[in-house]
Amino acid sequence: SYVLTQPPSVSVAPGQTARITCEGDNIGSKSVHWYQQKPGQAPVLVIFYDSDRPSGIPERISGSNSGNTAALTISRVEAGDEADYFCQVWDHNTDHAIFGGGTKLTVL
Amino acid sequence: QVQLVESGGGVVQPGRSLRLSCVGSGFTLTSYAMHWVRQAPGKGLEWVGIIWFDGSNTFYGDSVKGRFTISRDNSKNTLYLQMNSLRVEDTAVYYCARQQKANRAPFESWGQGTLVTVSS
Numbered sequence: 001s002y003v004l005t006q007p008p009s010v011s012v013a014p015g016q017t018a019r020i021t022c023e024g025d026n027i028g029s030k031s032v033h034w035y036q037q038k039p040g041q042a043p044v045l046v047i048f049y050d051s052d053r054p055s056g057i058p059e060r061i062s063g064s065n066s067g068n069t070a071a072l073t074i075s076r077v078e079a080g081d082e083a084d085y086f087c088q089v090w091d092h093n094t095d096h097a098i099f100g101g102g103t104k105l106t107v108l
Numbered sequence: 109q110v111q112l113v114e115s116g117g118g119v120v121q122p123g124r125s126l127r128l129s130c131v132g133s134g135f136t137l138t139s140y141a142m143h144w145v146r147q148a149p150g151k152g153l154e155w156v157g158i159i160w161f162d163g164s165n166t167f168y169g170d171s172v173k174g175r176f177t178i179s180r181d182n183s184k185n186t187l188y189l190q191m192n193s194l195r196v197e198d199t200a201v202y203y204c205a206r207q208q209k210a211n212r213a214p215f216e217s218w219g220q221g222t223l224v225t226v227s228s
């Protein structure tokens with residue numbers, strides 16, 4: 001089955017830019033969705049179809065997808081961005097949802 | 109506004125059954141594909157299964173196929189997850205989620221989750 005690989009952790013200082021990657025075989029041919037999850041809370045959709053933002057998500061959160069790597073970029077990182085981030089795609093063969101293992105973003 | 113509220117979690121012994129519920133408000137369940145997603149303690153998200161918007165089909169992840177069943181009661185706008193032959197590894201927070209109306213769409217709304225603990 002299709003596998004998505006994320007780094008377990010990313011650390012960044014406030015005001016800097018965080019980039020969280022999601023690797024998969026030819027992931028650029030798929031649509032990637034990203035979710036933010038804070039401790040004790042349900043996931044929240046922050047990026048869909050590679051780079052679209054739901055209403056209420058700030059413009060400093062963006063997404064890209066090409067080749068074997070999708071990425072979530074958070075500019076001007078704030079303390080409130082500290083959370084776990086998960087990428088997700090649909091497996092075209094099984095129509096099952098596939099999640100990456102998640103990346104913990106730490107704001108130093 | 110859209111709201112999903114899960115209930116029914118608890119502690120259950122291995123091999124026993126449990127049924128989770130997810131009540132939707134602010135929208136009609138029959139207009140959307142609905143899913144269950146789970147998260148083991150300290151772990152990532154795992155897709156459990158889907159019921160199509162018209163209820164005509166259900167599909168499941170490999171780890172629960174043959175043991176779990178998704179259904180719904182349209183009159184109560186409620187989604188269910190019947191879990192049979194529970195295993196210790198089924199211990200997780202279970203979320204219901206609404207899928208956006210489009211092909212390969214994301215999960216746009218989530219409930220707060222309900223914790224299932226399988227332990228002897």
